[in-house]
Amino acid sequence: MVKRWVSIVLSTVILSTLVACGAADDKGNTQLAATQVPVGTVQELFGSSLFVGDSIIGGLTNDDLLPEANVMGGLGATVQTTLDNVEEIVSRGPSHVFLSMGQNDLGEPLEEAKNTFEQEYTMLVDCIKELLPAARVYVLSITPIEEASPVSALMNPQIETFNEVLQKMAKEKGVEYIDLAPIFRQHKIQYDEDGSHFTNAFYPILLDYLKEWTDMANQSRGPAVTDPNEAYKAAFSDSVFLGDSLLGALSYLNKLDQANVIAPRGATLDFTLPNVEKLASLVPEHVFILLGSNDIRLSDKQEFVERYRQLIDSIRNKLPKAKLHILSIPPVAEEALKQEPRYADITDFNQALEQLTDEVKVDFVDLSPIFATNKIHYAADGVHFKPDFYPPFLDYLKELVK
Numbered sequence: 001m002v003k004r005w006v007s008i009v010l011s012t013v014i015l016s017t018l019v020a021c022g023a024a025d026d027k028g029n030t031q032l033a034a035t036q037v038p039v040g041t042v043q044e045l046f047g048s049s050l051f052v053g054d055s056i057i058g059g060l061t062n063d064d065l066l067p068e069a070n071v072m073g074g075l076g077a078t079v080q081t082t083l084d085n086v087e088e089i090v091s092r093g094p095s096h097v098f099l100s101m102g103q104n105d106l107g108e109p110l111e112e113a114k115n116t117f118e119q120e121y122t123m124l125v126d127c128i129k130e131l132l133p134a135a136r137v138y139v140l141s142i143t144p145i146e147e148a149s150p151v152s153a154l155m156n157p158q159i160e161t162f163n164e165v166l167q168k169m170a171k172e173k174g175v176e177y178i179d180l181a182p183i184f185r186q187h188k189i190q191y192d193e194d195g196s197h198f199t200n201a202f203y204p205i206l207l208d209y210l211k212e213w214t215d216m217a218n219q220s221r222g223p224a225v226t227d228p229n230e231a232y233k234a235a236f237s238d239s240v241f242l243g244d245s246l247l248g249a250l251s252y253l254n255k256l257d258q259a260n261v262i263a264p265r266g267a268t269l270d271f272t273l274p275n276v277e278k279l280a281s282l283v284p285e286h287v288f289i290l291l292g293s294n295d296i297r298l299s300d301k302q303e304f305v306e307r308y309r310q311l312i313d314s315i316r317n318k319l320p321k322a323k324l325h326i327l328s329i330p331p332v333a334e335e336a337l338k339q340e341p342r343y344a345d346i347t348d349f350n351q352a353l354e355q356l357t358d359e360v361k362v363d364f365v366d367l368s369p370i371f372a373t374n375k376i377h378y379a380a381d382g383v384h385f386k387p388d389f390y391p392p393f394l395d396y397l398k399e400l401v402k
Helices: 011-021 039-045 055-064 079-084 086-091 110-131 152-173 181-186 202-214 230-235 245-252 269-282 301-318 334-339 341-360 368-373 387-401
Strands: 049-054 071-074 096-100 136-140 176-178 239-243 286-290 323-327 363-365
Touching: 039 202, 049 055, 055 071, 055 096, 055 202, 071 245, 079 086, 079 110, 086 110, 086 387, 096 110, 110 136, 110 152, 136 152, 152 176, 176 202, 181 202, 230 387, 239 245, 239 269, 245 286, 245 387, 269 301, 286 387, 301 323, 301 341, 323 341, 323 387, 334 341, 341 363, 363 387, 368 387
Parallel strands: 049 071, 049 096, 096 136, 136 176, 239 286, 286 323, 323 363
Antiparallel strands: none
16 A cells, blocks of 8 residues: 555544644734633534635645545635636535635735736635535635745735725625634744745644634534545546646545645746655556656657656656656647647657657557547637546556556
8 A cells, every 4th residue: 555645643633643743932822722612522513514725725634634535725726727626625515615715816916916816706705605605615815925935025915906806805705804814813824934834733733713703513414425435536546646736636535545646736847857856655556657748848758758757767766666657748738739839749748758758668658549439628728627537547547557
C-alpha cells in the first residue's frame, strides 16, 4: 500500500491533546479553543455537509478530521474551477454546503478582479441553489494573510474588499455569510510557512466555530455524504499519479485518496523534479505521469523531451522497481486552441514522447481512445475537464494495475 502522506492518528486523541495544550498568550488570547467538539460529534454533525473551495478549506481532511467525501478543496482552486465542477457538488447530495475560496481570485487591476469574482461567485451560488434547492448554503469569509508575511500589506486590504463583496452578494441571494474574523481575534492562529495556509490546529477551531454559528446541533440534516469511489481507490491503492492539475482533480473530486496524487496546479516538468523525493517516500508500485499541457506553452519539443528524460531517470534512480506509465498529453477544446496556438503542437509532442518511452523502455499510454469513445466535456478554459471525464479515464487505466 502507498504510505499515507498525511499522518493517520486517532482524531479524538488529537483533539483532546489540543485542548490540553491550549495556552494563553500575553494578551489573554488562547492558542486553541477552550472546548473542542469531539471528533465523533464533528463527523456526525457535518456528515451531511460538503466543504468546497481551495486548499485552505482542503485542510479539513488533515489528521482525518473530516472524511475526504465531505471536502472538495483543491490547491489553486478558484471560483471558476469550482463552477466547472459544480456537478460533483450536486452528485454528493449534501444538505449543507460551505463555500470557502477567494485568495486565488485576487488580482490586479482590483476593480476588474472584484467584478469577475462577484459575477462568478453569484453564478456558483445560483447553480447550487437551483440544483440543490433543499440544501443550506453558507459563504465563508476569505481568511487573512499572516501579518508577518511580506505580502500581507498588499493582500489583506484586497481580501477585506472581496469579503465586502461576498457579504453583499450573500444577502442579495438569501444565503448565509459567515464572518471568520472572530476566530482570529479570539485565538492565536498558527500559520504555515507560506503565511496563507494554517497548521492542523486551526481546523478543529474552525469546525467548533461553525458548529456554534450555524447551531448545527439543532438543524435537520440529511443522510451522510458517502464515498462512491472506493473501487477506484482500491484499484489504485499502490499507485501514485504525478503531474499537473489535470491529475490533481482526481483528489479534488475524491476519485483517489490525496496520498495517491501529487499534481499541483500549473506544474511543469521542472516543477515536478523536486517532487520525486516525495514520490519515492510513498514507495508506489505504479507511477502514472501526465505532464505537458503547461510545458508546451513554455518550451520547444527538444527541451520537453530532455526534461522528461531527466524526470524518468530521477524516478528510476529512486524507485527502480516501480512501473512507470507515461500518459499522452490530452487534446484541448477548439476555444483553447484559438487562445493558445501552441496547443496545435500536442500531436508532435506526443509523438516525440512516445519515441522517448520506446528508447528508455517505459510504458507509453495513448489517451486518445478515451476521446474517441466518449463525449468529453471540457471546463471553461478548454484545457481542464468536467468531473464526468475521470471515471472513463480511470477505467481505461485500471487494466494496467491488474
